[in-house]
Amino acid sequence: MFRMKSVEQSIRDTEEPEHGLKKSLSALDLTVFGVGVIIGTGIFVLTGQVAKETAGPATAIAFVVAGVVCGLAALCYAEFASTVPVAGSAYTFSYASLGELVAWIIGWDLVLEFALGTAVVAVGWSGYIRSLLDNAGWKLPDVLSGTDVAEGFGFDILAFALVLVLTVILVIGMKLSARVTSVVVAIKVGVVLMVIIAGLFFIKAENFKPFIPPAEKQESGGGWDAPLVQLMFGYEPTNFGVMGIFTAASIVFFAFIGFDVVATAAEETKLPQRDMPRGILGSLVICTVLYVAVSIVVTGMQHYSELSVSAPLADAFKATGHPFYAGLISFGAAVGLTTVCMILLLGQTRVFFAMSRDGLLPRFFSKTHPRFHTPYRPTILLGVLIAIIAGFTSIEELATLVNIGTLFAFVVVALGVLVLRRTRPDLPRAFRTPLVPLLPVVSVAASVWLMLNLPVETWLRFGVWMVLGVVIYFVYGRSHSRMARENR
Secondary structure, X not given: OXXXXXXXXXXXXXXXXXXOOOOOEOHHHHHHHHHHHHOOHHHHHHHHHHHHHHHHHHXXXXXXXXXXXXXXXXXXXXXXXXXXXXXXXXXXXXXXXXXHHHHHHHHHHHHHHXXXXXXXXXXXXXHHHHHHHHHOOOOXXXXXXXXXXXXXXXXXXXXXXXXXXXXXXXXXXXXXXXXXXXXXXXXXXXXXXXXXXXXXXXXXXXXXXXXXXXXXXXXXXXXXXXXXXXXXXXXXXXXOHHHHHHHHHHHHHHHHOOHHHHHHHHHHEOOHHHHHHHHHHHHHHHHHHHHHHHHHXXXXXXXXXXXXXXXXXXXXXXXXXXXXXXHHHHHHHHHHHHHHHHHHHHHHHHHHHHHHHOOOOOHHHHOOOXXXXXXXXXXXXXXXXXXXXXXXXXXXXXXXXXXXXXXXXHHHHHHHHHHHHHHOOOOOOOOOOOXXXXXXXXXXXXXXXXXXOOEHHHXXXXXXXXHHHHHHHHHHHHHHOHHHHHOO
């Protein structure tokens, strides 16, 4: 269960013609992928929602706190991705440092994270497109607009179609995916910058008072929807005040999810030792700056207590008499979610591919396309499954599972850096995480703290998924693993 796959063996596997991926990505491509997956609905919706209900104008500080937590994890990811430039991200890193069982568990966790993330984002994208179509006078039949709209049977044809189209793009090749992403990210960031610049002219200083509103006790029944930390320690989370900033940070963390997907493309990077750290850290810094700027603009345009929850940034512009920017925001959100969906699907397929190549999943899925050199079999399988899920379900209630899955991966990667530094100090490291062991330990503590602020029911669902994964490992993965065959 704790046998490890050496870094050298992991790298040798990428050189097999049938199981290797084409190297075509640069540092710029990786940074664009990172920005493309991080900036989604969070910047347009979550910012105002948290400002109104949890932190007020101090939401800007909450974004900085969440960005620091992600930054600590990013430094650990950067060391691993440059040392072990192999597809699979945290799964591959865990295999080289913590053993097969831990690697399987984290891989199983990432499969859940990326699959649910892709489906939820596709449904969100569909909602924005329907809104734009309605504004243009075109209305889809209720039966093709998803289960939330239709009575009885419903199928979200837009979400289904989006995932299938992105699946085809990913099968054709990473370079095409990078080009598509570059165009869409340029549009998305352009919209965000226009919103920030335009919003600066409508800021009123009195809306920032008080910058940190007085603390209020969170209303919670103490049941399954209560944060785990409340049941464990009797800690009462607060809205507003200094502690409200940390509560807000655990919520806005969702807006940062995705930067770790960059690490899944390590094997397809031309110079991973140099470019992976640049891509991971660069995309995180850019997005943190944009998030802070947007939060300052939205709380400056309209007092936090008057912000709407469903579309705060768009409604803030409407309140100032500029509905044009509201439409621009909807367009930017719809365009932006396209890349979020594609890059989450990319991360999903690369983790699945790496697990298949190691024998923990059927080896059938580890063959690359003879022409495109992409993992086309898992891409098609997962693309079709996720398209069906996105078409038939809204699954908003499962979105918090994406949060806990990501934070769990952060914990494992930080621990992996500590272990590999001790067990393999001889490995060449193009990028070294600073202040080891202090920084990884702080990263683990920060991630665990945010996990404890998630609802109890999220922990229960996550636990059920993990137990299912362990059962599959002992029934199939343990005996079919390449490491098991080589050790016989």
